[in-house]
Amino acid sequence: MYFSKNHSGEHTTKKKVMIPGDYICGAEELMPGKGAYSQNDEVYSAVCGVETSEGKDATVSSRKHIKKIGPGDEVYAVVNSVSETKALLTIIPIESGKGERYVYSDFAAVKVQDISDHYVKSVKDEFRPGDIIKAKVISTRNGVDVSTKLSPKYGVVKAFCSYCRKQLVLKSRRLMCTVCERSERRKLSEDYPSEGESNGNQNA
Ligand SMILES: [Zn+2]
Numbered sequence: 001m002y003f004s005k006n007h008s009g010e011h012t013t014k015k016k017v018m019i020p021g022d023y024i025c026g027a028e029e030l031m032p033g034k035g036a037y038s039q040n041d042e043v044y045s046a047v048c049g050v051e052t053s054e055g056k057d058a059t060v061s062s063r064k065h066i067k068k069i070g071p072g073d074e075v076y077a078v079v080n081s082v083s084e085t086k087a088l089l090t091i092i093p094i095e096s097g098k099g100e101r102y103v104y105s106d107f108a109a110v111k112v113q114d115i116s117d118h119y120v121k122s123v124k125d126e127f128r129p130g131d132i133i134k135a136k137v138i139s140t141r142n143g144v145d146v147s148t149k150l151s152p153k154y155g156v157v158k159a160f161c162s163y164c165r166k167q168l169v170l171k172s173r174r175l176m177c178t179v180c181e182r183s184e185r186r187k188l189s190e191d192y193p194s195e196g197e198s199n200g201n202q203n204a
Pocket of ligand 1: 161162163164165166177178179180181
């Protein structure tokens with residue numbers, strides 16, 4: 001376990017958020033305690049909660065502030081892969097100001113028709129693997145589906161050059177790689193940081 005100091009100077013434990021079935025450790029390391037079970041010589045979490053293993057016991061305590069992802073939630077996600085019709089994403093767990101955490105969910109997807117209000121021919125024209133996007137969850141019925149067309153704040157918030165992987169910078173509304181000196185396009189979020197706007201042109 002790792003200890004760190006929070007803003008008020010108290011010692012807090014960096015805890016791992018778990019969902020049922022998450023691997024905790026091998027059965028030879030710890031015995032399954034509260035909120036855990038063993039199977040095939042391995043110990044797994046039986047609940048949604050925070051790992052609180054201590055001594056010889058593997059334990060997970062359920063916390064009410066752990067929130068499941070549902071329709072309407074805003075999420076950040078990494079783009080894993082893109083095809084013509086959809087992008088597969090991994091949702092990044094975040095903590096909101098109220099101390100809520102989104103439980104890590106393996107995969108989410110954004111379909112080509114949910115990217116933009118404008119017609120998008122291929123997802124590859126707007127997202128690239130490695131991009132970080134901000135999106136809204138629209139359905140959790142058949143996996144997690146997200147959309148980036150409901151607000152200008154949704155879209156790519158961090159993008160990387162397709163050739164050299166350097167982070168692209170937004171200059172005069174163009175997404176540029178400063179190494180390759182080429183531009184790329186994305187469905188950008190209005191939150192994408194803009195560089196070189198020294199004339200105070202940015203909206204306050
Ligand atoms: Zn580049």
